[in-house]
Amino acid sequence: MEKKWEEMSADEKQEAQFQKMLAPKDPEGNDIKFQSPEAEAAYKANINRFKAAVQLKAADRVPVMLFPGMYPLAYGGITLKDAMYDYDKCVAAHRKFVLDFQPDMQFGAAGPGPGKFYEKLDYKLYAWPGHGVDPEGRSYQCREAEYMQAYEYDLLLTDPSFFFRNFYLPRVFGALEPLQMLAPMTSILEMYGVAFNFIPYGLPPVQGAFKALFEAGEEALKWAMAVGGFDIEMKAAGVPNILGGFTKAPFDTLGDTLRGTKGILMDMYRQPDKLLAALDAVTPIMIGMGLGAAQQTGNPLIFMPLHKGADGFLSDEQFKTFYWPSLKKVIEGLVEGGCIPFCAAEGGYNTRLEDIRNLPKGKTVWMIDQSDMVKAKEIVGDTLCLLGNMPSSLLHLGNPEDVKAYAKNLIDTVGKGGGFIMCNGSFFDHAKPENIKAMVDYTKEYGVY
Amino acid sequence: MPDELTKLLSDLKETEALELVKKALAEGVDPMGLLGEARDGITIVGERFASGDYFIPDLIYSGEILKEIVKLLEPHFGGEKGKQEKRLGPVIIGTVAGDIHDIGKDLVVFMLDISGYEVVDLGIDVPVQKFVDAIKETGSKVVGLSGFLTLAFDSMKETVDAIKNAGLRDDIKIMVGGGQIDDQVKRYTGADAYGKDAMQAVKLTQGWIGG
Numbered sequence: 193m194e195k196k197w198e199e200m201s202a203d204e205k206q207e208a209q210f211q212k213m214l215a216p217k218d219p220e221g222n223d224i225k226f227q228s229p230e231a232e233a234a235y236k237a238n239i240n241r242f243k244a245a246v247q248l249k250a251a252d253r254v255p256v257m258l259f260p261g262m263y264p265l266a267y268g269g270i271t272l273k274d275a276m277y278d279y280d281k282c283v284a285a286h287r288k289f290v291l292d293f294q295p296d297m298q299f300g301a302a303g304p305g306p307g308k309f310y311e312k313l314d315y316k317l318y319a320w321p322g323h324g325v326d327p328e329g330r331s332y333q334c335r336e337a338e339y340m341q342a343y344e345y346d347l348l349l350t351d352p353s354f355f356f357r358n359f360y361l362p363r364v365f366g367a368l369e370p371l372q373m374l375a376p377m378t379s380i381l382e383m384y385g386v387a388f389n390f391i392p393y394g395l396p397p398v399q400g401a402f403k404a405l406f407e408a409g410e411e412a413l414k415w416a417m418a419v420g421g422f423d424i425e426m427k428a429a430g431v432p433n434i435l436g437g438f439t440k441a442p443f444d445t446l447g448d449t450l451r452g453t454k455g456i457l458m459d460m461y462r463q464p465d466k467l468l469a470a471l472d473a474v475t476p477i478m479i480g481m482g483l484g485a486a487q488q489t490g491n492p493l494i495f496m497p498l499h500k501g502a503d504g505f506l507s508d509e510q511f512k513t514f515y516w517p518s519l520k521k522v523i524e525g526l527v528e529g530g531c532i533p534f535c536a537a538e539g540g541y542n543t544r545l546e547d548i549r550n551l552p553k554g555k556t557v558w559m560i561d562q563s564d565m566v567k568a569k570e571i572v573g574d575t576l577c578l579l580g581n582m583p584s585s586l587l588h589l590g591n592p593e594d595v596k597a598y599a600k601n602l603i604d605t606v607g608k609g610g611g612f613i614m615c616n617g618s619f620f621d622h623a624k625p626e627n628i629k630a631m632v633d634y635t636k637e638y639g640v641y
Numbered sequence: 642m643p644d645e646l647t648k649l650l651s652d653l654k655e656t657e658a659l660e661l662v663k664k665a666l667a668e669g670v671d672p673m674g675l676l677g678e679a680r681d682g683i684t685i686v687g688e689r690f691a692s693g694d695y696f697i698p699d700l701i702y703s704g705e706i707l708k709e710i711v712k713l714l715e716p717h718f719g720g721e722k723g724k725q726e727k728r729l730g731p732v733i734i735g736t737v738a739g740d741i742h743d744i745g746k747d748l749v750v751f752m753l754d755i756s757g758y759e760v761v762d763l764g765i766d767v768p769v770q771k772f773v774d775a776i777k778e779t780g781s782k783v784v785g786l787s788g789f790l791t792l793a794f795d796s797m798k799e800t801v802d803a804i805k806n807a808g809l810r811d812d813i814k815i816m817v818g819g820g821q822i823d824d825q826v827k828r829y830t831g832a833d834a835y836g837k838d839a840m841q842a843v844k845l846t847q848g849w850i851g852g
Contacts, residue, residue: 319741325741325766326739329739329792330790330792331790333740333790336743453744454744457697457698457701458701460698461653461655461698504697504838505696506697506698507695507696507699510696510698583821583823583825584821585794585823585825585826588791588794589825589826589828589829590825618820618821620791620821621791622791622792622794623791
């Protein structure tokens with residue numbers, strides 16, 4: 193008899209997840225039909241090669257991935273604005289990028305997001321082409337602010353969902369401002385007086401906000417059909433998606449879009465206990481976010497872009513007190529739930545290697561930006577799978593020979609014995625196509641084990 | 642104790658430092674003297690950052706404490722406010738066109754400021770021409786270009802080119818930094834130097850115009 197999910201060990205759960213990935217299904221639960229027997233073989237080889245790397249083993253060769261920012265759009269001859277407002281164009285550009293360069297796995301076409309959706313809700317957290325950045329601009333950019341005030345920790349701690357619905361969402365979505373009028377769900381208790389709680393839903397501004405939500409939902413669905421269709425198409429062509437979902441380090445959750453960078457840094461000095469309590473409160477929410485996404489997509493790879501833990505940003509003591517403990521819990525919680533956390537160590541992580549090495553062995557992937565790769569291999573190579581490190585500057589400004597030399601060095605040192613995946617180290621919006629091609633082709637040729 | 646405020650600020654003791662300032666003002670201590678002590682404290686913070694004992698949050702926090710101290714002192718300044726020690730520079734700093742990131746740029750501005758330079762902060766998403774105009778207006782000899790995204794490579798190059806085309810390049814030193822900027826990007830943009838962090842920006846500036 194098959195073992196129940198909750199009775200499985202972490203190894204067994206990971207294996208079950210890989211088996212699920214090897215038999216891809218569409219959203220209705222039907223098997224995806226591969227384009228050809230070759231495509232099916234390539235799909236399976238790509239996953240098995242990736243699996244070996246995650247488990248710190250060597251398969252046939254070093255896997256090679258591309259994790260671009262908005263570059264596929266420029267490569268496909270369209271602007272970010274085009275991609276945000278015409279989902280077919282967005283998909284076509286990503287299709288061309290994947291099929292032309294042939295990485296082992298792809299990252300989907302969801303990056304640009306649905307422009308009309310953001311417009312309908314009057315999204316204020318980011319600037320995007322025509323809305324705060326140049327209409328021809330290649331990327332959207334975050335507008336940092338204190339969307340959560342220094343004195344609002346207790347509000348967040350008492351009921352995070354109430355805080356998000358009544359305070360945070362009205363601040364980052366103009367169309368959702370009326371949601372601040374809603375009563376807490378938790379006041380809805382018994383017959384006497386229960387109707388009072390529902391009065392706000394009868395008011396025109398609130399009804400307007402819900403109308404905007406319905407319309408935005410329809411737009412999101414339209415967009416999701418397009419980018420979801422792209423994933424199925426790529427799988428049928430033999431290229432699996434490396435992104436099963438997304439979550440964050442609790443410190444970044446609070447620091448990026450709630451308190452803001454300066455806000456959270458000041459909280460470390462001015463109200464450390466509140467900050468620590470909030471990090472604790474957010475931790476299970478971040479685990480749930482990853483596990484939920486994996487369940488929805490049938491893909492256990494949960495991406496976690498790490499922002500404020502980089503070298504020099506926090507002191508060692510601050511990292512160990514405020515950043516790492518909650519992040520470690522999220523990573524372990526995800527692994528326990530059968531997921532493969534995929535952390536992007538943006539910036540340098542040279543001084544954090546001794547900390548991050550203490551994670552379950554062969555269960556996580558780490559995208560490395562600017563850290564010393566040889567040192568990383570030496571310190572964390574027996575627990576973590578390393579991915580990345582090809583510099584964005586080299587891909588944009590170097591030539592194919594430079595790229596090959598850099599790739600050779602990575603393969604010779606970090607690639608040794610397995611546990612390494614060739615990839616760019618940070619997201620890029622600009623590159624020379626011949627450099628990307630050199631990285632992929634050279635890895636496939638020289639990276640053979 | 643003349644150095645107490647300097648010590649409290651350099652040790653990032655916000656509550657104690659503010660209490661001390663309130664008490665001193667009540668006792669009639671010269672606010673300009675207190676401001677000088679506070680500035681000395683910030684200088685020590687800068688030194689500790691340079692030596693690797695302090696990190697970015699410490700730097701930002703010290704700036705916040707200084708702001709709070711100045712708030713307490715300001716009503717007591719009278720006519721003396723404009724009086725300031727002579728500063729080197731000016732150094733022009735800005736995040737290049739198309740890029741709205743400011744944290745790295747603000748750190749460079751702060752470090753240059755506490756290191757005794759007058760800084761002209763042009764802000765974020767700065768059009769090429771604005772850098773050129775600022776150089777002409779201020780006669781600055783040092784320009785720092787900040788950028789986080791890969792689009793900054795080209796914006797930096799365009800800015801350096803515009804400075805060259807305006808006939809100002811020979812008299813000026815240009816440094817670049819931020820995010821994905823490295824030596825290769827420096828060469829591409831035609832800048833004089835690349836700095837990995839805010840301390841590097843100070844060292845480069847010192848090498849060029851002293852201080």
